[in-house]
Amino acid sequence: MDALASLAHGFSVAMTPTNLLFVLIGVTLGQLIGALPGIGPSAGMALLLPVTFGLEPVTALVMLSGIMYGGMYGGTLTSVLVNVPGEAASVMTAVDGNQLARQGRAGQALAAAAIGSFLAGIGAVTALAFLTPILSAFALGFSAPEYFLLALLGITATASLGTGSAVKAMIGATLGLMIALVGTDPIQGTSRLTFGSLELLEGIDFLPVAIGVFGIAEILVSMEQTQASRAVRTRLRDMWLTGKDWAECRMAMLRGGLVGFVIGLMPGAGPTVAALLAYIVEKKVSPHPEKFGHGALDGVAAAESANNSAAHGAMVPMLALGIPGSASTAVLLAALVLLGIRPGPMLLTEQADLVWGLIASMFVGNVILLVMNLPLAPLFASVLRIPYSYLAPGILVVSLVGAYAISLSLFNVGLTLFFGMVGYLMIRADIPRAPLVLAVVLAPLMESSLRQSLMLSEGSPAIFVERPLSAVLALLVLVSLALPLFNFLLARRAARRAGVEEALSHSSD
Numbered sequence: 001m002d003a004l005a006s007l008a009h010g011f012s013v014a015m016t017p018t019n020l021l022f023v024l025i026g027v028t029l030g031q032l033i034g035a036l037p038g039i040g041p042s043a044g045m046a047l048l049l050p051v052t053f054g055l056e057p058v059t060a061l062v063m064l065s066g067i068m069y070g071g072m073y074g075g076t077l078t079s080v081l082v083n084v085p086g087e088a089a090s091v092m093t094a095v096d097g098n099q100l101a102r103q104g105r106a107g108q109a110l111a112a113a114a115i116g117s118f119l120a121g122i123g124a125v126t127a128l129a130f131l132t133p134i135l136s137a138f139a140l141g142f143s144a145p146e147y148f149l150l151a152l153l154g155i156t157a158t159a160s161l162g163t164g165s166a167v168k169a170m171i172g173a174t175l176g177l178m179i180a181l182v183g184t185d186p187i188q189g190t191s192r193l194t195f196g197s198l199e200l201l202e203g204i205d206f207l208p209v210a211i212g213v214f215g216i217a218e219i220l221v222s223m224e225q226t227q228a229s230r231a232v233r234t235r236l237r238d239m240w241l242t243g244k245d246w247a248e249c250r251m252a253m254l255r256g257g258l259v260g261f262v263i264g265l266m267p268g269a270g271p272t273v274a275a276l277l278a279y280i281v282e283k284k285v286s287p288h289p290e291k292f293g294h295g296a297l298d299g300v301a302a303a304e305s306a307n308n309s310a311a312h313g314a315m316v317p318m319l320a321l322g323i324p325g326s327a328s329t330a331v332l333l334a335a336l337v338l339l340g341i342r343p344g345p346m347l348l349t350e351q352a353d354l355v356w357g358l359i360a361s362m363f364v365g366n367v368i369l370l371v372m373n374l375p376l377a378p379l380f381a382s383v384l385r386i387p388y389s390y391l392a393p394g395i396l397v398v399s400l401v402g403a404y405a406i407s408l409s410l411f412n413v414g415l416t417l418f419f420g421m422v423g424y425l426m427i428r429a430d431i432p433r434a435p436l437v438l439a440v441v442l443a444p445l446m447e448s449s450l451r452q453s454l455m456l457s458e459g460s461p462a463i464f465v466e467r468p469l470s471a472v473l474a475l476l477v478l479v480s481l482a483l484p485l486f487n488f489l490l491a492r493r494a495a496r497r498a499g500v501e502e503a504l505s506h507s508s509d
Contacts, residue, residue, distance in 0.1 A: 010356030014364055019062055019090040019357065020056075025064035027365045030070020031372060034077075034090075041311075042437075043218045043326040046210035047399045049335060056338045057359030058354045062361040064335055065315075068328040069121060069362065072271060072308040074367050080106055080300075088121060089307040099295035104176050111241050112297050113304035114373035114484060122307035123365040124312035125351035127261060128358050135320035136348040137482030142508050144456065145342075145464050148449035149473035151442040156480040157266065166484030168431045175422075176439025179204055180447075187451060199411045206334040207410050208403050209440055212419025213426070214327070215399045219392050222426045249301035252282050256305030263306070264313020264326070267426075271307035271314075271326070272412040278306030319355055321345060322445070327434040330441045337441075348493050 003413035013019065033044035052060035075090030080097035093113065100109040142150065162211050182193040183203030194200040201370045210313050227280050241249075257276040263274035282302035283292045314326040322343035324330035336343050341351060348355050403416035465471045 005088060006133070006352065006356045007360060010358075010360030011363075011501070013058060013357030014360040017055075018061055019361065020364065022059050022063040022367050023066050023361050026066020027073075027162045027369050027372070029063075030067035030072075031074040033067060034071035034074020040075075040214070040218065041068045042210075042331055042434075043214035044071060045328060045331040045335075046207070047215045048330070049207055049210070049338070050401075050403075051178070051334060054439060056225070057336075057341055058357045059352075060335060060339060061332065061354065061358050061398065062485060064332055065358060065362065066365045066467065067312045069308060069365065070330065070369060071328075072304075072311050073117055073373055075307075076110060076117075076304060076373075080109045080113070089134060089338045090275070090303075090307065092275045093300055093307075095279070095293055095303075096291075096296045096299040099293070099340035100300065102299065103295055105295070105297075108245055108301050109296060111374060114370060116249065116253040116256065116305035117308040118303040118366050118370040119164040119253050119258060122314055122363065123257050124153065124261045124264070124309040125359060125366070128312055128315055130364075131316050132355070133348060134318045135229040135316060136345050140482075142345060142469070143467075144449045145467070145470045148189075148446055148453055148463060149448065149470055149477060150323055151446040153477050153480060154317075154442055155474060156477055156494055157440055160493060163196040165430070168429070169435045172426065172431050173439040175434035176436035177443050177446075179209060179436075180440050180443030186444075186448065186504040200391055204413065204415065206440060209419050210437060211399050211403050212421075212424035214331075216396065216416065216420030217423025217427055217433070218261070219396055219399075220420065221427050223392050224387070234395040237284075242321070245297060249298045251469050252286075252298035253305045255281060255285070255308040256302035256425035259302075260306030260309030261313040264310035270316075271310040273304040274306040275409060278302045303391070316345070319347060319358075322347065324438055324441060327437055330437045333441050348394065461478070 014023070029043060029044065029048065033041065042075055046066065048064070052064065055063075074092055075224065076097070079090040079094035080101050094240075097109045097113070097365075100106065152382060178193070183202055184191055189313055191201055196251060259272050259278040259281055260271070260274040278303055279292075279299055282298055283289050283296075286292065286296070288296070294336065311326070314324070314329045315332075317323045317335055318329040321389070322333065322345070324333045334341055336347075341347070341354070400413055400416060403412050426436070453463050454460075463470075464474050
């Protein structure tokens with residue numbers, strides 16, 4: 001079947017009453033989770049993973065993916081009305097969105113964000129529907145060396161393309177690999193890194209890691225940082241754009257959507273980087289750059305279009321290659337594994353109903369979110385008046401109950417609390433957590449592919465560069481490792497040049 005026929009079949013799967021209900025539940029939860037400062041989509045997905053036990057795989061995935069892109073919409077509310085980004089991808093929205101709210105244009109800012117997110121989301125899902133089969137067919141030629149290099153590239157690219165220190169990102173990835181190695185050797189059957197604990201012989205489940213590192217760590221930090229803030233109120237009659245407003249931000253939505261989708265394809269970059277780059281691009285091409293930072297409607301439209309498009313774009317490598325492009329898609333990939341489905345290039349062939357049903361559900365979910373975010377935005381904004389100190393204990397209890405439900409073991413609850421402290425310390429040390437989660441998810445594929453490759457080559461590492469495709473992937477891995485060093489040298493050179501120019505200006509004075 002071609003893409004259009006497959007997509008039509010996907011709509012027949014997504015439009016069943018059960019799946020429609022869970023799309024609605026997913027996007028509604030995502031909207032609420034995105035609106036609550038400090039949680040974010042990846043943490044919300046991790047906390048709600050246990051809820052999916054017993055559901056049909058496609059039903060579970062449409063709900064979790066709804067949380068993922070619904071969170072992009074929800075983060076707008078706190079950014080515009082309270083000047084507190086609901087999650088990291090909404091930081092750039094807060095820059096101009098809250099300024100517009102203070103000028104009495106909160107409704108226009110929320111409308112531009114909702115419409116931009118909707119158009120960019122629909123465009124990104126359309127591209128997802130056509131690109132995924134092409135990339136999946138290309139990846140069918142992969143063998144063990146290519147799988148190992150692809151998984152390795154997913155981790156190294158996260159470090160080199162992500163924000164912050166590449167060294168710290170590599171530390172996070174190394175921690176993830178160490179966690180994934182705990183348990184029993186899959187080939188030799190010997191225990192490793194268990195320290196004599198019988199509970200660790202089966203390894204560490206993904207859920208305690210995800211719930212702890214994302215969910216509990218975010219709760220702890222949010223409880224520390226939460227301050228009383230007064231939300232700017234908005235009314236239903238303000239939730240529309242004039243012809244002038246539309247003319248001001250329509251091209252910003254297009255540019256932001258394109259930037260976001262391209263960034264979403266890159267492992268590790270994610271919606272936050274996409275929103276930042278789209279904002280910078282829009283400021284450079286804008287006829288009124290002086291407005292940026294003081295209430296530019298096109299700045300809000302560009303940032304929101306980019307983060308939603310990037311969330312959908314990250315699904316392409318996840319569905320086609322089994323390589324998560326962001327922390328949220330890493331949780332989604334883990335859900336596939338927990339549901340007994342093997343991710344990778346064969347997913348599109350073996351689970352066509354699931355993949356196309358998931359893609360079709362994103363069209364439906366974006367329409368639902370547009371309806372929710374235009375007339376119902378004031379209602380969702382009322383959630384912001386609930387003190388976070390009342391919400392946090394409930395979220396904590398739900399997360400620990402979810403951890404216990406995995407195996408009805410208090411040991412998992414202890415692990416969850418332990419990884420909550422690990423995540424908290426990582427936030428305090430400014431070590432990104434996405435590489436840790438990606439490494440935990442990708443480690444089994446990396447290990448099995450590496451050992452298969454070395455057994456095939458009788459221990460020779462030449463197998464990783466013998467075929468053209470593996471040689472290209474190996475080169476990309478090296479480039480991703482060299483890129484942070486190159487950027488460091490460029491920054492050092494620029495700083496040195498700035499210092500020389502400053503010294504010359506002082507001497508001339």
